[in-house]
Amino acid sequence: GESVGLHLPTLSVQEGDNSIINCAYSNSASDYFIWYKQESGKGPQFIIDIRSNMDKRQGQRVTVLLNKTVKHLSLQIAATQPGDSAVYFCAELGGLNDYKLSFGAGTTVTVRA
Amino acid sequence: DSGVTQTPKHLITATGQRVTLRCSPRSGDLSVYWYQQSLDQGLQFLIQYYNGEERAKGNILERFSAQQFPDLHSELNLSSLELGDSALYFCASSGEQGGTQYFGPGTRLTVL
Secondary structure, X not given: OOOOOOOXXXXXEEOOOOEEEEEEOOOOOOOEEEEEEXXXXXXXXXXXXXXXXXXEEEOOOEEEEEEOOOOEEEEEEOOOOHXXXXXXXXXXXXXXXXXXXXXXXXXXXXXXX | OOOOEEEXXXXXXXOOOOEEEEEEOOXXXXXXEEEEEEOOOEEEEEEEEEOOEEEEEOOOOOOEEEEEOOXXXXXXXXXXXXXXXXXXXXXXXXXXXXXXXXXXXXXXXXXX
16 A cells, blocks of 8 residues: 655754755645745745646656645655754645635654754 | 735733734735734735725724825724734735735734
């Protein structure tokens, strides 16, 4: 069977290593997913998005994977840097005519030097 | 910098009072969304406006109201404030409904 990554509220990663942040979403009708990064005292910052007709999308040092079968989303950060320390949220748009974002609980990533 | 601006950055007030939070969306964006972020509830959607019209409501209290003006800026009004209303309030905007939402820096409200 396929393993599904668990959502962890915190993640500690060594600088230079790759990070994987997992998220389970709830609405099977959701067709748009976004990862946000929130640093202390700031608003959520867009990182990368993916639509439900895709299963993978790559950006600069980041990759988002979508598994609709098990309603799972992951964010991979390559060569994690100290500036990547933040809280990461996945968010889903509910589908037809539903434009509000529903956010996951967030994962706090701490990068160790 | 997302291009979304919010004022004030911080607001400290007393229970029972009324405050107004202001948001200017990114240039050209017609949709404005308000979210509340508290420690125990996380990020929660409050309300959405599109080109001046209310389009969606979340778990917004009756003591809270919002509007979007012809110049597309939006205001969130919070009245009869309670201690539990202390939170970060974020505004986001998107160019189209269902498009990527870009968030402002937030207003931190403290009710004493």
